[in-house]
Amino acid sequence: MTAHKLHGGIDAGGTTFKCGLADRTGALIETRRIPVSTPDETISVCLDWVMAAAANATLKSFGIASFGPIDVDPQSESYGTITGSAKPDWSGTNLRARFSETLGLPVTVDTDVNGALLAEMRKGAARGCASAAYVTVGTGIGAGLYANGGFLGRPSHPEFGHIALRRHRDDDTFESVCPFHPDCLEGLASARAIRARAGDPEALAPDHPVWDIAADYLAQAARALTLTFRPERIIFGGGLLLAPHLIARIRAAFDKQMGGYLEHAPSSRLIATPGLGDDAGLIGAILLGQSG
Ligand code: ZN
Numbered sequence: 463m464t465a466h467k468l469h470g471g472i473d474a475g476g477t478t479f480k481c482g483l484a485d486r487t488g489a490l491i492e493t494r495r496i497p498v499s500t501p502d503e504t505i506s507v508c509l510d511w512v513m514a515a516a517a518n519a520t521l522k523s524f525g526i527a528s529f530g531p532i533d534v535d536p537q538s539e540s541y542g543t544i545t546g547s548a549k550p551d552w553s554g555t556n557l558r559a560r561f562s563e564t565l566g567l568p569v570t571v572d573t574d575v576n577g578a579l580l581a582e583m584r585k586g587a588a589r590g591c592a593s594a595a596y597v598t599v600g601t602g603i604g605a606g607l608y609a610n611g612g613f614l615g616r617p618s619h620p621e622f623g624h625i626a627l628r629r630h631r632d633d634d635t636f637e638s639v640c641p642f643h644p645d646c647l648e649g650l651a652s653a654r655a656i657r658a659r660a661g662d663p664e665a666l667a668p669d670h671p672v673w674d675i676a677a678d679y680l681a682q683a684a685r686a687l688t689l690t691f692r693p694e695r696i697i698f699g700g701g702l703l704l705a706p707h708l709i710a711r712i713r714a715a716f717d718k719q720m721g722g723y724l725e726h727a728p729s730s731r732l733i734a735t736p737g738l739g740d741d742a743g744l745i746g747a748i749l750l751g752q753s754g
Contacts, residue, residue, distance in 0.1 A: 469488070471746075521567060524571075531545045627682050677714070
């Protein structure tokens with residue numbers, strides 16, 4: 463590798479950290495997936511990889527798009543620190559400080575969903591939109607929201623996965639998988655909740671009744687977003703959306719729930735799947751670093 467300028471980033475997920483280096487246009491040059499273990503070990507392996515991969519280049523910026531809850535306020539003393547009890551081993555770990563000290567660069571930190579949203583707005587399914595939401599539906603559910611020129615929820619970040627839902631009529635006895643809420647989006651519609659009802663989502667037939675339940679709940683989420691801040695695009699990503707039939711069911715349930723109230727973009731345009739697929743978080747992390 464010649465001595466050129468690179469931009470680095472990490473999509474820090476709960477089970478895997480995806481590290482990458484890109485050129486100044488954001489095109490990925492090298493990537494590496496690192497399984498999550500202890501904070502010290504995971505961060506050391508990531509740093510070793512980044513420093514080796516960028517050994518003959520100049521690293522110009524670095525961004526981290528992380529699982530949360532995390533302090534995303536640049537004015538805060540604990541900016542970049544994982545907080546809360548979602549992953550107890552990691553609580554109190556300051557990702558920003560560890561990477562910044564070793565790399566000798568300022569490091570920008572935001573949530574994984576804000577990273578994915580930024581990438582989709584610059585290069586993916588929400589390109590050209592002035593406002594958008596990115597909802598990830600995996601083991602948990604989170605959302606990044608963007609309007610009026612910035613991410614919403616500052617100086618913190620939304621915890622949209624825990625909004626309350628109306629129960630589907632065929633789902634009144636299922637016990638929420640969220641330890642805090644008997645009725646929240648994550649507790650009822652995450653991949654973990656679908657698995658608890660019906661087994662591995664990837665092995666479920668498209669006509670399994672659980673899909674209508676999932677679509678109803680995710681449509682309620684889209685309805686809440688639309689009625690709250692009128693985003694031009696709502697992107698649903700994450701593992702559960704690998705089921706190709708799900709997005710059309712969400713759109714149909716959304717149209718039914720809206721009841722014809724409000725003129726809005728056709729749901730086929732309003733509600734979308736990611737344009738960047740699995741790379742959105744990593745590309746977003748690198749873009750965060752460049753914009754920091
Ligand atoms: Zn909850």
